[in-house]
Amino acid sequence: MKCKRIRNYMEEYLDGAITGTEKSEFDEHLKDCADCKKFLLERQCLGEMLSGSLKKISSNQEPSPELLKSASTIAGKVTFRPPRPMILRPKFAALWLLPLIALVLGIVLLQQNHYKNRVPYFHEQDKVSYLKITTTHFAGTSSDDWIIKRVHVQTINGEKGFITLELTKKM
């Protein structure tokens, strides 16, 4: 086992987390390698001294009586915040928020791909008027871009009315 690996897993070794054949390899290496043995001993020594000193420092440290008395004051000051309804929590909000955003975006995009315009026509009796639909009726568009989706004819008095063309943009 290489020294680098030993040092990388030294903390786990000290925790007793290295077991079985791996531990045997560790122990074997530590017997034979003076550098790694020294590293382990120094680490153990430092650890014990740190532990002892920290406990010594804290042994004289107790909270003040005022702090201990403040428990009921703290409890009295706190306003408990009720948990948010499940549907509003971030984890679950995505379940309904994302489809909603997709729906709104879809409607907006669909609207952009539709075009409606009413064009007046005049029909004389026994005469047929042909209404020439030109691109000027659809400002800013080209007829090549559009497919006629629906034609609606609205007659007001049999003679005149409106033709409504509903167009869909070519994909």
Next chain:
Amino acid sequence: MMNNDLQNCDRQALNALFEKFSGKIYKSAIFLTDSREEAEDIVQETFMRAYRYIHRFNGRSTFYTWLYRIFINVTHDLRRKKYIHERFLSKYRIEQRTDSIEDPINDLNKDTFTQSLQDALKRQKLRHREIIVLRFFEDLKLEEIAERLNISIGTVKSRLHIALKKIKKSIGNIEQFANTND
């Protein structure tokens, strides 16, 4: 049972909770702050937040682990505020009024190593101090530290390695302490 009482906002249960854990949190706070006053502020703020958000405790960890995470967050928040405040003061060259509060942490009659360690700890970044406290004061294993701080074991090892390296550098040759303190 205690958790149900807490969830039902039983104030007596909250007081019992404070009594049980405030000492432990305070002792950890002593190592992560510069004064007793700051440590007490941290303890109070920790418990206030714990009471306020008690409904978020879901039992996946022990209660103390959950409380300790709040404590760590509070410590970082207060540190940040203190840093901003001090920067403001130094920017406008305002003399900070300091009350003559004795800091008992530094008044102990300590051996040389303990004093050197104390000084070395103060110079460490907060996240390294946390690891030292959990490893050598609370005697936690790597896995337990990772759970307590909600970080990976790799991060724990990395921070521990850096912290020990800096302490060794600060205090010098540890053999001198081992010999004199026997």
